[in-house]
Amino acid sequence: MIELQGISKSFKVAKRSSGIGQAFKALFAREHTTVHALQEISFSIGEGEIVGYIGPNGAGKSTSIKVMSGILVPDEGSCSVMGYTPWKDRTAYVKNIGVVFGQRSQLWWDVPVLDSFELLKDIYRIPEAEYRGNLSMLTETLDLEPILKVPVRQLSLGQRMRCEIAASLLHGPRILFLDEPTIGLDAVSKLAVRRFIRTLNEEKGVTVILTTHDMSDIEALAERILMIGKGTLLYDGTIGELRNRFGTERKITVDYETCDRPLEIEGAKTLSWSPERAVFSVDTGQYRIADLISRLSGQIELLDVSVEAKPVEEMIVELYREHRI
Amino acid sequence: MRAYTSVWRLRFLLGLQYRTAAFAGIATQLFFGFIFIMIYIAFYEHGAGGAPIDLPDLISYTWLQQIFLTLIMLWYRDNEIFRLITSGNIAYELCRPCGIYGFWYAKLLGQRLAGASLRCLPLLPIALLLPEPYRLGFPPSIANLGLFILSLAIGLLIVVSVSMLLYISVFWTMSPVGSTLLISIAGEFFAGMVIPVPLMPEWLQKIANFLPFRWSADFPFRVYTGHIPEREALLGIAAQLVWIVVLIGFGQWLLSRALRRTVIQGG
Numbered sequence: 001m002i003e004l005q006g007i008s009k010s011f012k013v014a015k016r017s018s019g020i021g022q023a024f025k026a027l028f029a030r031e032h033t034t035v036h037a038l039q040e041i042s043f044s045i046g047e048g049e050i051v052g053y054i055g056p057n058g059a060g061k062s063t064s065i066k067v068m069s070g071i072l073v074p075d076e077g078s079c080s081v082m083g084y085t086p087w088k089d090r091t092a093y094v095k096n097i098g099v100v101f102g103q104r105s106q107l108w109w110d111v112p113v114l115d116s117f118e119l120l121k122d123i124y125r126i127p128e129a130e131y132r133g134n135l136s137m138l139t140e141t142l143d144l145e146p147i148l149k150v151p152v153r154q155l156s157l158g159q160r161m162r163c164e165i166a167a168s169l170l171h172g173p174r175i176l177f178l179d180e181p182t183i184g185l186d187a188v189s190k191l192a193v194r195r196f197i198r199t200l201n202e203e204k205g206v207t208v209i210l211t212t213h214d215m216s217d218i219e220a221l222a223e224r225i226l227m228i229g230k231g232t233l234l235y236d237g238t239i240g241e242l243r244n245r246f247g248t249e250r251k252i253t254v255d256y257e258t259c260d261r262p263l264e265i266e267g268a269k270t271l272s273w274s275p276e277r278a279v280f281s282v283d284t285g286q287y288r289i290a291d292l293i294s295r296l297s298g299q300i301e302l303l304d305v306s307v308e309a310k311p312v313e314e315m316i317v318e319l320y321r322e323h324r325i
Numbered sequence: 326m327r328a329y330t331s332v333w334r335l336r337f338l339l340g341l342q343y344r345t346a347a348f349a350g351i352a353t354q355l356f357f358g359f360i361f362i363m364i365y366i367a368f369y370e371h372g373a374g375g376a377p378i379d380l381p382d383l384i385s386y387t388w389l390q391q392i393f394l395t396l397i398m399l400w401y402r403d404n405e406i407f408r409l410i411t412s413g414n415i416a417y418e419l420c421r422p423c424g425i426y427g428f429w430y431a432k433l434l435g436q437r438l439a440g441a442s443l444r445c446l447p448l449l450p451i452a453l454l455l456p457e458p459y460r461l462g463f464p465p466s467i468a469n470l471g472l473f474i475l476s477l478a479i480g481l482l483i484v485v486s487v488s489m490l491l492y493i494s495v496f497w498t499m500s501p502v503g504s505t506l507l508i509s510i511a512g513e514f515f516a517g518m519v520i521p522v523p524l525m526p527e528w529l530q531k532i533a534n535f536l537p538f539r540w541s542a543d544f545p546f547r548v549y550t551g552h553i554p555e556r557e558a559l560l561g562i563a564a565q566l567v568w569i570v571v572l573i574g575f576g577q578w579l580l581s582r583a584l585r586r587t588v589i590q591g592g
Contacts, residue, residue: 071419073585095422106417109405110339122331123421 007077052222098173102180257301340439347443395440480541486572496583517543
């Protein structure tokens, strides 16, 4: 569905050090540096996938989204989305995609949300029946009913974001690009947005490409991760693969009836200990968790046990570190 | 097409929200109308005579300038479009299945028409009912009126085409201050908003004739008063149409160049 081949894009950035002297110098001789925002990026995404696009700040995530949505023209490389070259067939192509830029707004500031929606309906030439259907579906799932008639300037960030997402989906796009859609949302809105993206993908088969810094978004939504750093693609694989790669280590937290001597369990490394609680680390490749727990319950009165894999967040940080980005 | 009429309508409705601005506008325009007319009356009373335009015509000319100010002023601008370009929100405009040129054009048109209808509807009857010599006269014939409306409408399209160039220039300059100030001052002057074109020295009039600005304001107003005869008016309308083709063509070419080298600001 989406095919990128050797996409490169660089920007020329004027730079100078701070200070009056430097500013004065820059009046005459401007120094430019070339920033390689994207270098030889290639990947392909199939229909109905949800792909998490991650990378540290300034890695080139937004730039890639902009290239794929036809806004930026890359210096080199080819890109084909649903058979279109985005920047060449821009107007024909963009009818099929929806884009949400979490940091920008597409709604008209001074008019009620519904007016902006009506305008989009005319811009995308959405047939009346389809528009009604999509609008009522979006209103229901994103809980927009109470805010549709409010001017955008009076909405909170979370309310606005839900409207932004709805606005990008009115025309029933086949592909949805989400550039930090959960930025600044509270927990309730965040969950609502995630649940919504999931249903959209499952029920309508919409392909979703999502950039975010919130790893829990990725964990909740994406099966596949593309990681980009300094403009190059560093990792392309599933979350499962990532988990396997980062080993079989599990963290076990145990609460028990007061016990005043440290526990010694075979195969488990004690990370911390107190009379009521202990934390162990276990390599599940060598020892079974069930054995460990039964050994524990032989020694103490267990109250609660929790087993955690390494959080995705930490795996990503380790991945960044591995690639020195 | 529906997209353009729709954005036009939305911008128009939005413009109608600003009632206080409209009242202030009416007061300002009345004030300036009176001041200008008083100056002209003083000039004509003490001048040497043989003026290139009669006083009643000049008074009508002045009122028309004030009444249709929002249709012809170049400084009347949509800051939202400037913000769109400088802040990078244009990213959203670029993922719409319609041309940006037409989209913005319709937006600007709607804004100007909303502003004009809020000001001109109340001002027009006031100016027509004022005591002499301040009264706005009627056009000499129905034909003049018809030609005036037509030429004013085309003039509006010229103004919007010129202002489109201003918006497009921001892609390069990143600040609307310089280009708007420069073009709007020059444009206003050559449109006869400072000194009516018939009162300019001959050589200056020649320059004005070669620029697009005069065709948006000076020309339709003189058609209204009959200062430009009907035959000449028809030729003028042809000239206006040529200007429109040139300006829109140039604007679209410029915009497509600007978009090719666009950098979306701020991430």
